[in-house]
Amino acid sequence: METNGALTQPLTARGAAVIVGWRQRLPIENVVLGLAALALLVLVGYPLVWLALGSLGLPTKLSLARYADIVGDPSYRQPLVNTVELAAGTAVLSVLFGVPLAWLVARTDVPAKRLIRTCTALAYIIPPYLTALAYIILAGPNAGVLNALFVAVTGAKEGPLNVFSMPGVIVVISVHAFAIVFFFTYSALLSVDATQEEAAWILGAGRLTTLRRITLPLVAPAITAGALLAAVISMALFGPQAFLGLPGRLFFLPTRIFSLFSRYPPDTAGASALAFALIVLTALGLGLQRWYLARRSYVTLGGKASRPAPLALGRWRWVGLAYALLVIGFAVFIPLFVLVSAAFSKNWVAGLSPENLTLENFQYALFQEQVTRRAVGNSLKLAVAAATAATLIGALVAYLNRRTTARGRQFLDYLSILPLGLPGIVLAVGIIQAWIRPPLVLYGTIWILLVCYVARFIPVAVRSADASLAQVDPALEDAARIIGASWLQTFRTITARLIRPGLLVAWLLVFIPSMGELSATVLLYSSGNETLSVALYRLQELGRLEVVSAIAVFTVILTLLALVVAQRIAGKELDELASGR
Amino acid sequence: MATITLRNLTKRFGEVTAVDDVSLSVADSHFVTLLGPSGCGKTTTLRILAGFIRPDSGEVRVDGELYSSPGRALPPEKRQMGMVFQSYAVWPHLTVFENVAFGLRLQKLPAEEIRRRVHGVLDRVGLADMGARYPNQLSGGQQQRVALARSIVVEPKILLLDEPLSNLDAKLRERMRTELKDLQRALGITFVYVTHDQAEALALSDRIAVFDRGRVLQYASPREVYEHPANRVVADFMGQVNLLDGEVVERAPEGNVARVRVGETLTLSATSRERLDIGRHVAVVIRPEDVVVTREHPGKPANVLRAAVRDSVFLGNVVDCRLRVDGHELRAQVDRGAFLATGDQVYVHVQPDHCLALT
Numbered sequence: 001m002e003t004n005g006a007l008t009q010p011l012t013a014r015g016a017a018v019i020v021g022w023r024q025r026l027p028i029e030n031v032v033l034g035l036a037a038l039a040l041l042v043l044v045g046y047p048l049v050w051l052a053l054g055s056l057g058l059p060t061k062l063s064l065a066r067y068a069d070i071v072g073d074p075s076y077r078q079p080l081v082n083t084v085e086l087a088a089g090t091a092v093l094s095v096l097f098g099v100p101l102a103w104l105v106a107r108t109d110v111p112a113k114r115l116i117r118t119c120t121a122l123a124y125i126i127p128p129y130l131t132a133l134a135y136i137i138l139a140g141p142n143a144g145v146l147n148a149l150f151v152a153v154t155g156a157k158e159g160p161l162n163v164f165s166m167p168g169v170i171v172v173i174s175v176h177a178f179a180i181v182f183f184f185t186y187s188a189l190l191s192v193d194a195t196q197e198e199a200a201w202i203l204g205a206g207r208l209t210t211l212r213r214i215t216l217p218l219v220a221p222a223i224t225a226g227a228l229l230a231a232v233i234s235m236a237l238f239g240p241q242a243f244l245g246l247p248g249r250l251f252f253l254p255t256r257i258f259s260l261f262s263r264y265p266p267d268t269a270g271a272s273a274l275a276f277a278l279i280v281l282t283a284l285g286l287g288l289q290r291w292y293l294a295r296r297s298y299v300t301l302g303g304k305a306s307r308p309a310p311l312a313l314g315r316w317r318w319v320g321l322a323y324a325l326l327v328i329g330f331a332v333f334i335p336l337f338v339l340v341s342a343a344f345s346k347n348w349v350a351g352l353s354p355e356n357l358t359l360e361n362f363q364y365a366l367f368q369e370q371v372t373r374r375a376v377g378n379s380l381k382l383a384v385a386a387a388t389a390a391t392l393i394g395a396l397v398a399y400l401n402r403r404t405t406a407r408g409r410q411f412l413d414y415l416s417i418l419p420l421g422l423p424g425i426v427l428a429v430g431i432i433q434a435w436i437r438p439p440l441v442l443y444g445t446i447w448i449l450l451v452c453y454v455a456r457f458i459p460v461a462v463r464s465a466d467a468s469l470a471q472v473d474p475a476l477e478d479a480a481r482i483i484g485a486s487w488l489q490t491f492r493t494i495t496a497r498l499i500r501p502g503l504l505v506a507w508l509l510v511f512i513p514s515m516g517e518l519s520a521t522v523l524l525y526s527s528g529n530e531t532l533s534v535a536l537y538r539l540q541e542l543g544r545l546e547v548v549s550a551i552a553v554f555t556v557i558l559t560l561l562a563l564v565v566a567q568r569i570a571g572k573e574l575d576e577l578a579s580g581r
Numbered sequence: 582m583a584t585i586t587l588r589n590l591t592k593r594f595g596e597v598t599a600v601d602d603v604s605l606s607v608a609d610s611h612f613v614t615l616l617g618p619s620g621c622g623k624t625t626t627l628r629i630l631a632g633f634i635r636p637d638s639g640e641v642r643v644d645g646e647l648y649s650s651p652g653r654a655l656p657p658e659k660r661q662m663g664m665v666f667q668s669y670a671v672w673p674h675l676t677v678f679e680n681v682a683f684g685l686r687l688q689k690l691p692a693e694e695i696r697r698r699v700h701g702v703l704d705r706v707g708l709a710d711m712g713a714r715y716p717n718q719l720s721g722g723q724q725q726r727v728a729l730a731r732s733i734v735v736e737p738k739i740l741l742l743d744e745p746l747s748n749l750d751a752k753l754r755e756r757m758r759t760e761l762k763d764l765q766r767a768l769g770i771t772f773v774y775v776t777h778d779q780a781e782a783l784a785l786s787d788r789i790a791v792f793d794r795g796r797v798l799q800y801a802s803p804r805e806v807y808e809h810p811a812n813r814v815v816a817d818f819m820g821q822v823n824l825l826d827g828e829v830v831e832r833a834p835e836g837n838v839a840r841v842r843v844g845e846t847l848t849l850s851a852t853s854r855e856r857l858d859i860g861r862h863v864a865v866v867i868r869p870e871d872v873v874v875t876r877e878h879p880g881k882p883a884n885v886l887r888a889a890v891r892d893s894v895f896l897g898n899v900v901d902c903r904l905r906v907d908g909h910e911l912r913a914q915v916d917r918g919a920f921l922a923t924g925d926q927v928y929v930h931v932q933p934d935h936c937l938a939l940t
Contacts, residue, residue, distance in 0.1 A: 195670035199728075202631055202657045202664045203684035203735060213683075217674045309633075 029487040033404070036396035037412050043393075043455040044415050051430030055272035067273050076270070079256035080277055082245075083235050086170060086252060087285070090234035091227040093174035097327045098181030098230075099223055100320075106189035107215075109310040110320040114573075116328060117186075121578040123331035124179035125563065127516035128172070129239025129533070130552045134335035135172050136243065137342055137545060139163040143349045145338070164248040172240050175331035177230035183575065184226030188219040207311060225289045232285035235278065236423030238519030239533075243540065253278045254425040254519060261429070261523055268433065275426040286421050336556065342549035361550035372551060374528070375535040378446060382531065383514035386453035387507045393454070394461025395469075395503055399495070402469050403477075413462075420459040424519030427456055432524060446529040452520050457510040464509060468502025469495075501569050505577070508566035512559055583643060583738040583771045584609050585630070590639035592625055599625040600636070601795035607788075612765050612772040614782040617792030618818070623775045624743060626792070630773060631664055631741055632657035643739070660739075663732030667744040669724045671716045677703070677727050678712035684735040702734040705764075722753045733768065740765075742774045746781065758784055779819050783807060791815045809854070813864040813939045823867040823911050825849075829857045829938070841865055841938055847907040850883040851936035863938040871935035872913035874902065874921070879930045890925040904929060 055067070069076045098120075104110040105117055139146050139161040147159020162168060192215065200210045238254040245255055253274055260271040313320060342348040346358045365372045394416070400406055401413045419427060431452050435442035442448040472495065480490040496503070518533035525534050536551045563574065570577055585607040592600040600622040607613045615623035628634045630641055632654055641649035648655045672680055678699055685695045703709055706726040716724055725745060732740060742761075746754045762785055765772045776782055782789050783803045790800045791811075799811035810816035813824060830848065831840035837853045841863060851865050879885060888904040888911065895917070902921055904911045906929060913929070915921070 193668055193670060195666040195668050196672060198631075198633055198657070199664065199666060199670040199672070199731070200683065201633075202660065202662055202741075203731070204658045204661075204687045205683075206656075206658055209687065214672060218672070220674075 029491075032488070032491075033396055033400045033406070036393050037400065037408075039393050040397055040412055040415055040458070043451060044419055044458065047427065047430030047434040047455065048418075049430075050433035051272055051275060051426070054268050054429070054433045055276050056269075067276075069270065069273065075251075076256070076274065079251040079253050079274070080281075082166070082251060083253045083278070083281065085166065086173065086241075087231035087235050087281070089166070089170035090174050090177050091231040093170060094178040094181040094230040095223060095227050097174060097178035097331075098226065099185050101178075101324050101327060102182045102185035102189060103211075103215075104320045104324055106186050107311055108313050108317065108320060110313065110317050110324065112321060112324075116324045117573060117575040119328035119332045120179045120182045121573075121575040123176055123328065124183075124578050125512065125559065125574075126176075126332070126335075126556060127239065127518065127533070127559075128176040128237050129243055129518055129537075130339065130516075130556065131176060131331075131335045132172050132240035132243040133536075133540065133545070133548060133552055134338040135163045135168070137338050137348055137549075138334065139168065148349075164244055164250070166250060169240055169244045169250070169252075170234075172244060173234045173237055174230075175327075175335075176237075176240075177233050178327070178331070179578070180230045180233065181223065181226035183578070184222045184229070185219055186575075188222030189215070192218050221293055225293045228285050228289040228292070232282050232289075232421075235281055235285075236425070236519065238423075238425050238522065239537075242522075242537070253281075254423060257425050257429060258523060261432075268429075271429050272433070275423075275429045278423055278426055279421075282421050282423060339549045339552045339556070342546055343553045345546055348545055348549070361546045362554070365547050365550045366554065369547070371530050371538070372532070372535040372547075375530045375532045376554075378449075378529060379515055379532040382446065382449055382453060383511045385450050386457065386514045387511040389450070390454045390458050390461040390510045391465070391503055391507045394458055394506060395465040395496070395499070397458075397462050398465035398469050399491070402466060403474065416462040417459050419456050422456075424456060424517065424521075425523060428452060428520035428523040431455065431520070443524075444526045448524050449521060449529065449531065452524055453510075453514045453517060456517070456520060457513055460509045460513075461506045464502055464506035465499065468499035468506075471502075472498045505566050505570045508562050508569075509577075512562050512566075515558055515562070516555055584645075585739065585771065585773070586642040586645075587626070587630070588640050588642070590626065590629060590636045590641070592622075592629060592634060592636050598795050600629065603639070603795070603797050605790055605797060605800055607771060607773065610769050610771055611787045612762070612774065612785055614774045614776060614786040614789045615792055616776060616779060616782040616789050616818070618777055621792040622795040623777075623790075623792045627741055627743055627773060627775050630739075631662060632660050661735075661737055662739045662741055663735060663737035664741040665725075665728050665732050665743065665745045667747060669721075669728040669748075671719075671724045671727050671731075673716050675715075676712065677708060677714050677716070677719070680716070680727055681712075681731045681734050683731065688735070698734055699730075702730045706730045706760075722749055722757070725749065725757065729764075733764070737770065739771045739773065740768075742772065744776055745774075747776070747778070754781075761785060783819075791818060793818075810866070810937070810939065813866065816864075816866040816937070816939060821869055821912065823865075823869065823872075825865040825867070825909060827863060827865055827938075829859050829861045829863060832856065832859065838933055839938055841936075844908060847886070847909060849931070849936055850933040851938035852934045853938040853940075857938060857940075861940070863940055866937040866939055867911070867931050867935065869901070869912040869914040870899075871931055872904075872911060872915075873930045874904070874913050874915050874919065875928045875930065876925075878928050881930055881932075883933055884931045884936065886929045888927050888929045890921045890923055890927060892923050893921045 071077065101116060101120065105113045138144055141147065141162045141164065142158065144159060144161060144163065147161050150156065150159040163172070196218065197210050197214055200214045205213065236254060238258065241252040241255045242258070245252060251259070257271045257274045260267040260274065341352055343361055344358060345356050346360070347356060366376060367373060397412055397416050401409045431448065432443060435448050435451065442451060476498065477490050477494055480494045485493070516533055517531070518537060521531050521534055522537060525531060532551060532555055536548050539548045567574055567577055587603055587605045590600050590603040591598065603622070603626055615626055617623045625634060629636050629649055632649060635654045636649055636651060638651055640647060647653065648660060675683070681699045681702060682695050685698060699712070703712060706729055708723060708726050708730065711719065711723065716727065719727065746757055749757060758781060774785060786803055788800060789803055789806050791798045791806060793814050799806055799815050806815065807819050810819055816822050817824060825843045827841040827843035829839045830842045833839065837856055838850055839853060839857050840848055841851050842848045843865060849865055853863070857863065873879065886906050888906045891903040891905050893900050893902040898917065899914045900917050900919060900921070902913045902915050904913055911929065921927070
């Protein structure tokens with residue numbers, strides 16, 4: 001009994017001291033988590049407030065005139081109409097590309113499944129403005145490779161293809177966005193219980209009837225949701241819209257916002273109002289998608305899902321493979337091939353030949369030309385810094401949301417996901433107005449790009465960290481606390497260690513898009529702070545396609561390197577990584 | 582009319598032989614159950630029968646017509662069978678009515694007939710006013726009835742059922758069991774039923790095929806399987822039994838009764854199917870309900886043993902009792918009127934024909 005008493009005595013004393021201490025000073029966890037919350041509010045919330053104020057004409061004068069212009073002024077209205085057209089076209093094409101591929105890979109014995117999945121993921125990861133660039137070389141009105149080929153073969157005066165057109169923009173964006181439809185449809189097909197199909201089968205339905213009457217209706221919600229998301233994404237893609245639209249004076253909301261901002265004096269109110277129009281369209285699309293998924297989700301009904309044996313297509317599997325290769329060919333292989341061959345050419349129009357080969361474009365882009373040389377350094381620095389900051393804040397916000405009962409944590413969680421629905425240029429319009437004026441003037445420095453990248457890609461970091469945290473039993477942390485580790489020690493030695501692989505992946509998933517970010521950067525950069533994407537954009541305007549291709553190839557290589565590392569750490573297939581599964 | 586013949590069916594998945602040389606014949610209008618623990622090959626056999634899987638060797642014939650063989654298999658949709666899945670597989674995007682009408686629509690029947698037959702079958706399974714509902718508005722039991730209705734409305738020759746009751750709670754399971762039996766009698770078609778629940782198998786079947794590791798160990802009537810299990814695995818699977826390992830030490834001059842020594846000192850008279858050689862290792866199987874426990878010596882000539890009560894558990898209809906006999910443990914089910922307390926000294930008697938010596 002005596003030992004027992006001796007043990008309990010100091011424990012009680014210590015316990016009391018802890019309780020008193022807890023009441024007296026602010027615990028470290030509140031400071032750390034509070035700072036993370038503050039960072040999120042400043043980085044994401046503050047620019048959004050300015051976006052709203054700006055569109056109302058503030059701080060100069062309060063007016064709704066700009067909103068009225070969206071309806072009344074054709075130079076405002078037309079981009080809106082074009083954007084909707086682009087979204088609709090992308091949705092349709094993405095379904096045509098994505099659904100057959102998903103079905104082939106998920107449910108049949110088509111060969112080269114892994115290749116199809118990996119290439120679809122690549123189509124999604126490669127910055128779409130690089131694809132646009134390749135398509136200029138491929139299907140430009142006069143000198144485009146395909147047109148030249150057509151002229152050579154048929155003897156016609158000119159080729160039939162013009163990539164600087166609405167169909168051109170839709171196709172180029174769709175060979176990127178179809179991956180979304182693929183991801184959605186593929187995972188829905190995997191989750192459909194095979195007995196659902198067998199039940200139809202044994203009642204006398206053939207394979208095709210089963211596909212049409214059972215399988216497709218079951219995954220229809222996923223297809224629709226994927227198509228809506230593809231449409232939403234297409235509206236935000238500044239790069240292809242600018243590369244392919246501007247030469248033909250074909251404006252979309254992002255490019256129109258850009259032009260309003262880049263004239264002198266900039267029409268901030270007009271750009272903000274259009275930005276809001278774009279937000280409304282985006283929110284509409286995303287809202288519809290969520291509503292549709294919530295209402296008509298058929299997955300996880302019934303018992304355990306069993307995986308079906310793949311459908312034997314017989315000779316048709318080669319037809320399936322041909323179609324898949326056609327899609328991923330136009331999405332990945334051909335664009336990459338075109339870029340690489342242009343990057344090593346003295347003159348891309350001359351085609352591939354030994355005399356035309358050169359390394360000069362790389363030499364010029366990476367070592368000679370001042371702007372691009374600077375841009376390589378800037379892009380790397382920015383991507384590293386943004387990935388580090390976003391991962392740190394993301395981990396803390398995820399922790400706050402999952403492990404504490406702090407008031408307002410759902411609001412923070414929502415705020416951290418919000419940039420996902422914000423087109424880059426919209427965020428940039430808010431950021432520029434927020435950081436161009438005191439208390440903190442960042443415009444004109446490289447810091448504004450960092451602030452922008454962190455804000456833009458924080459959703460990726462939060463989601464990734466949250467997924468890892470969900471795997472960690474809170475009891476593991478409690479066990480450290482109960483034997484005397486402080487919160488900070490526990491977070492550092494237990495929590496952060498356990499979710500480290502997840503955090504590394506999060507870091508890379510922020511790093512990769514930061515390396516290629518164009519749609520916000522184009523509005524925020526200033527002379528001396530150019531990034532790779534901006535250097536590429538400006539050289540493209542000057543028509544130096546060989547040098548531009550060299551930068552593009554360099555960007556793709558960096559991206560692929562980061563991807564391979566991320567894939568190794570995560571131990572997942574590329575498409576799982578890209579679709580966030 | 583539908584008789585089924587499975588001949589030497591074998592199916593391998595990689596290294597695992599899921600179905601190993603299975604031969605069964607099912608008479609017309611019979612209710613046959615494939616019974617066994619999970620992974621024993623019963624479901625694979627059923628899926629071969631349905632045409633979802635092709636056998637590696639052997640064949641399936643229905644009414645003498647070849648349905649499945651390694652080289653040729655009639656696709657499932659041509660087999661005129663119905664199937665009820667463990668997961669029900671009720672289509673969530675179709676109403677109850679449309680789920681049930683699906684097979685009839687494929688047959689391109691007139692709308693009026695479809696309506697009539699669907700309503701008829703929904704009425705029969707007790708879902709008369711549920712036609713307009715979607716599956717997610719139904720309970721598990723109701724979804725199960727939809728699955729059943731869907732598969733019988735097309736009037737199949739054979740109905741296949743893959744653990745149809747395993748997702749239901751105990752009470753509902755018992756009720757559905759009775760209804761299934763009634764249904765089978767009323768329809769008069771052949772049922773092939775897969776389950777791991779021996780009580781279900783006993784209650785429903787005309788014949789039971791007991792599966793283990795891909796093989797059929799016994800194929801017989803429920804009573805035969807229960808009272809005369811072919812071997813110790815079957816005995817062990819058919820409800821709770823006492824299994825005592827022993828050795829034949831003496832044979833009766835005639836009949837298949839032998840003296841079996843269990844452990845050092847205990848010797849029992851046991852019945853076997855064939856005459857057993859002396860020295861043969863056997864398992865003596867005794868069902869708990871065949872153990873008679875008395876306080877006084879029962880005055881029988883054979884198999885009377887002294888035992889001590891280790892504990893007794895009141896189960897409601899019976900009392901489950903653990904006894905200690907010569908260093909061996911014996912379970913007995915005794916009348917609930919018997920008040921046995923731990924430590925009580927009692928006599929145990931088992932008739933020799935309830936002591937089965939199995940190889």
